[in-house]
Amino acid sequence: xxxxxxxxxxxxxxxxxxxxxxxxxxxxxxxxxxxxxxxxxxxxxxxxxxxxxxxxxxxxxxxxxxxxxxxxxxxxxxxxxxxxxxxxxxxxxxxxxxxxxxxxxxxxxxxxxxxxxxxxxxxxxxxxxxxxxxxxxxxxxxxxxxxxxxxxx
Numbered sequence: 001x002x003x004x005x006x007x008x009x010x011x012x013x014x015x016x017x018x019x020x021x022x023x024x025x026x027x028x029x030x031x032x033x034x035x036x037x038x039x040x041x042x043x044x045x046x047x048x049x050x051x052x053x054x055x056x057x058x059x060x061x062x063x064x065x066x067x068x069x070x071x072x073x074x075x076x077x078x079x080x081x082x083x084x085x086x087x088x089x090x091x092x093x094x095x096x097x098x099x100x101x102x103x104x105x106x107x108x109x110x111x112x113x114x115x116x117x118x119x120x121x122x123x124x125x126x127x128x129x130x131x132x133x134x135x136x137x138x139x140x141x142x143x144x145x146x147x148x149x150x151x152x153x
Contacts, residue, residue, distance in 0.1 A: 003036040013039050016078060025072065030054070030061050034069045038079055044091040044110040082110065104145035111145075 005013055016035055020027050033054055037045075045053075051066045070092055073079035082091040084103060091110060102111050123134045144152075 003033075003040050005036065005040055009039050019078075020076075023076065025076065030058055030065055031069050031072070033058060034066065035073070035078070038073065038092060038094040041094070044082060044093050046089045046091055048089075050092075084108065084110075100141055102141045102143055104148055105142050106144055106148035106151075109145050109147075 013036055017027060037050055037054060047066045047070055051063045074081050078095060080093045080095055082093060126132060127134055
């Protein structure tokens with residue numbers, strides 16, 4: 001499968017592979033393909049979507065292989081797993097940085113939000129109030145996307 005990674009995506013891909021090597025984590029062809037797929041994807045694919053898209057180029061790959069690789073990517077901090085309350089499917093997002101997600105309550109579309117405005121430091125407030133050491137945050141905001149709003153009219 002051909003990946004059309006931009007220059008910055010290609011750099012991120014190479015950095016990710018180097019980090020895997022440094023951590024002495026095996027880099028199989030399918031793992032490399034899943035990493036490239038996740039970096040290139042601007043959607044939030046499910047394991048099933050990744051499997052279907054990569055299967056033509058990797059016919060011996062199983063859905064279990066995709067799930068196992070996604071687990072490694074999540075455990076190692078490269079990918080976040082998004083679980084929506086109304087859906088048993090998990091969706092995945094490559095972490096170039098932590099950011100909020102807005103989710104359409106009608107169609108389930110997930111969009112990254114790149115907020116330029118300064119948000120309160122929720123991590124620090126939570127750590128101060130609870131004593132927890134926050135290692136990861138995941139913000140999901142719900143609404144109705146423009147397409148679904150248009151369909152309602």
